Amino acid sequence: MTPRPLIPALALALALALAGCGAPSSGTASSAGSAPAASGPPSAEGFPVTVTHGLGTTTIPHKPRRVVALGFADAQIAAALDAPVVGVARNPSAKDGNWPGVTPPYPAALQSLDSLTPNLERVAALKPDLILMTTAQPAFGSAYARLSTIAPVIPYKNELLQDSGDDLTLMIGQALGESAKATELVARSRERLAAFAAEHPTLKGKKYVFGQQYSGNIYIVAAPDGPSAAFFSALGMKQPDELAALPVQQGGAGQLSEERLDLLDTADVGFFGVYTDKERAEFEGRPLASSLDLVKKGNLHYVTLDDASLLLGPNPAVTETLLERLRPALEKIAR
Structure with missing residues (x-):
């Protein structure tokens, strides 16, 4: 039987069923320093930056210019911070593919990724210099080490679906080099x-x-x-x-x-x-x-x-x- 699509609300049931198998243990967590050396622009002020998260640390060498968002909050926060998104996981329950609250909405051309199952080849083809997956499905957590060979990855801060939205916004803002915008967004909220x-x-x-x-x-x-x-x-x-x-x-x-x-x-x-x-x-x-x-x-x-x-x-x-x-x-x- 084909599994029923699971978006964040139903990820609870999935996580319970998997009993913690959705993410690598601390022993396998690694820094995104294993990602290939970026041939991007010269480092902007404040870069490189190192972000501490639930799976270790990630170093981002320069201000990101090609961002992939794999989780619902990643898509929402990246849009609010005007991130240069080149690919986003599609919301399977929405006709236009956008997650609720995404402003401005992403065009269909950017919604090229499955929100349930990692497709590393498709992610790599987008040539990202930053991958956001703070609220991505557990299967993406299992693929963290492999995704980190494509580009620096920002997963959840402490625990999947249990992080403060304020904390995620500030962490994503730091990774994007947009800490001031992130702080302002949190204050407005x-x-x-x-x-x-x-x-x-x-x-x-x-x-x-x-x-x-x-x-x-x-x-x-x-x-x-x-x-x-x-x-x-x-x-x-x-x-x-x-x-x-x-x-x-x-x-x-x-x-x-x-x-x-x-x-x-x-x-x-x-x-x-x-x-x-x-x-x-x-x-x-x-x-x-x-x-x-x-x-x-x-x-x-x-x-x-x-x-x-x-x-x-x-x-x-x-x-x-x-x-x-x-x-x-x-x-x-x-x-």
Whole structure:
């Protein structure tokens, strides 16, 4: 059977299934110093630069002029920083191939890469001098050493899908030689979050839940220090203690048994990824699901794959997009 396409929201389930096999161990991590010597332009001021990340360090000899973006946040942040992108992994759930919040959108000609499976020959053919994969699928982490022979690579900072969006923006900005732009982008994002919270002061103390159903199992993004939690915290919101206490596995998710669906009612609002009619019918057919106050009050919101990716990996490049998509649900509980 052909595997179902997995974009960031569903990467949680994939990561759980792989049980940590998606990235090389620290023993195999290497510096991108093994990449071929670039025959690019003379080094700009501030270069070479060395970036420390979750798989070691990467040295970038000159200001990048040909950037490849393999993860959804990489595409979003690179666009916001006006990076010279020559190739980007396509969003399989979008008709135009762009990830949500990418501004300006990438033309179809640049969307030449698969977002699920590394194609090293195609990446190499783009002749990149920097490869961004901070939020790329786990298969790209496994190919880190081989990708590093093509060009300097920037993977996740600490843990896949658990890095702060601010941190990723600053790290990518450093790699691009655009630290000032990155710092400004982070500042604007924080100001926008603070303004939204000020406009909706009754959100303070409200509780949220973000999860998904996948292959019959229910996962809650429960990591208390993860990027989703940080986003809602900036609005004054928090996870219910009962859900935050779930054992967190790789990807920042904890599995919720069907018998404990009642815990969803500890939240004031829920955002739930159920991506097919069959899965939605299966979820709503669970006896406890239909009796939830969250459902009866209309505060359990089914989200699309794109919205789930924004919630899973919020970053300064998409703050405005995410706030506007969540605005109706948040304003409802803020009344």
